Amino acid sequence: MAILRKSFLAALFCLGVAVPVYAQGGGDRAAADITAAQNTLKALKQLGAEIKARQQGAPTTTGAAPVASLYQIEIDYSQTPELKDWVEKQLRPALEAWYPRIIAEFPSEGYTPPKRFTVTLEANGNGVAATGGTRVTANAKWIKQELAKGPQNEAVGALIHEEVHVVQQYGHVRGGQRDPGWLTEGIADYVRWWQFEPASARTVVRPIKRDGTPASYTDSYRTTAAFLEFVAKHHDPEIVVKLNAAGRNSTYSPDLWKRYTGKTIDELWTEFAVTLTK
Numbered sequence: 189m190a191i192l193r194k195s196f197l198a199a200l201f202c203l204g205v206a207v208p209v210y211a212q213g214g215g216d217r218a219a220a221d222i223t224a225a226q227n228t229l230k231a232l233k234q235l236g237a238e239i240k241a242r243q244q245g246a247p248t249t250t251g252a253a254p255v256a257s258l259y260q261i262e263i264d265y266s267q268t269p270e271l272k273d274w275v276e277k278q279l280r281p282a283l284e285a286w287y288p289r290i291i292a293e294f295p296s297e298g299y300t301p302p303k304r305f306t307v308t309l310e311a312n313g314n315g316v317a318a319t320g321g322t323r324v325t326a327n328a329k330w331i332k333q334e335l336a337k338g339p340q341n342e343a344v345g346a347l348i349h350e351e352v353h354v355v356q357q358y359g360h361v362r363g364g365q366r367d368p369g370w371l372t373e374g375i376a377d378y379v380r381w382w383q384f385e386p387a388s389a390r391t392v393v394r395p396i397k398r399d400g401t402p403a404s405y406t407d408s409y410r411t412t413a414a415f416l417e418f419v420a421k422h423h424d425p426e427i428v429v430k431l432n433a434a435g436r437n438s439t440y441s442p443d444l445w446k447r448y449t450g451k452t453i454d455e456l457w458t459e460f461a462v463t464l465t466k
């Protein structure tokens with residue numbers, strides 16, 4: 189049973205903006221809590237399936253969405269009250285619908301998802317958005333620029349990416365191996381671009397980048413996300429779930445790719461790279 193330190197310094201690199209943050213780990217847990225955690229996960233998985241079914245218009249057994257009573261997502265737009273409509277009509281419904289769904293998608297032993305997290309829209313923020321533990325901040329100026337582009341904008345999707353970070357909660361187990369930053373960001377973008385956003389919104393990964401160097405799985409964000417999708421589709425549908433669990437338990441190692449797929453990460457990348465259009 190992994191013992192997480194109660195607090196630790198972690199650096200999450202969000203949308204190209206490096207922000208050092210304090211993240212709260214899961215806290216010390218007794219082995220007896222495992223069964224309780226497993227039961228919670230079972231219930232969450234069921235809830236995730238129900239929500240998915242409801243979104244597809246299927247009748248469900250539990251009736252109205254219990255999300256609000258299970259989780260609390262506090263969105264503070266007091267610095268920019270002009271964003272109220274966007275928050276209440278677009279951001280909040282998306283974050284509430286997807287939080288239990290992301291939790292259900294990524295179970296791991298001993299994991300209890302945060303019951304509450306905050307999103308603060310900062311009038312004088314920088315960059316795009318960042319997450320530290322259960323605190324998400326977003327740059328309201330950037331959000332307004334996005335909203336000015338019309339319905340095809342990145343504002344809600346960027347916050348879905350941050351919501352994945354809240355679910356990830358990659359701690360650092362003493363003596364363990366910290367998850368590489370490109371993978372943390374790749375998993376967040378995998379959920380965002382391959383599950384949340386419509387396929388038409390995805391950008392194409394090019395084998396050669398603008399600076400003339402070849403693309404790599406360490407490019408993070410959308411490139412890593414597309415690579416994860418490829419490996420999940422062709423080799424192991426559970427690969428992202430397993431890598432996320434390794435991130436939480438500080439058990440990541442490059443060998444995991446070979447263990448799960450029979451191929452090294454470089455072999456997998458070569459296979460993926462030939463599918464990219466020049």
Ligand SMILES: [Zn+2]
Nearest residue numbers: 201202203376
């Ligand atoms: Zn990020």
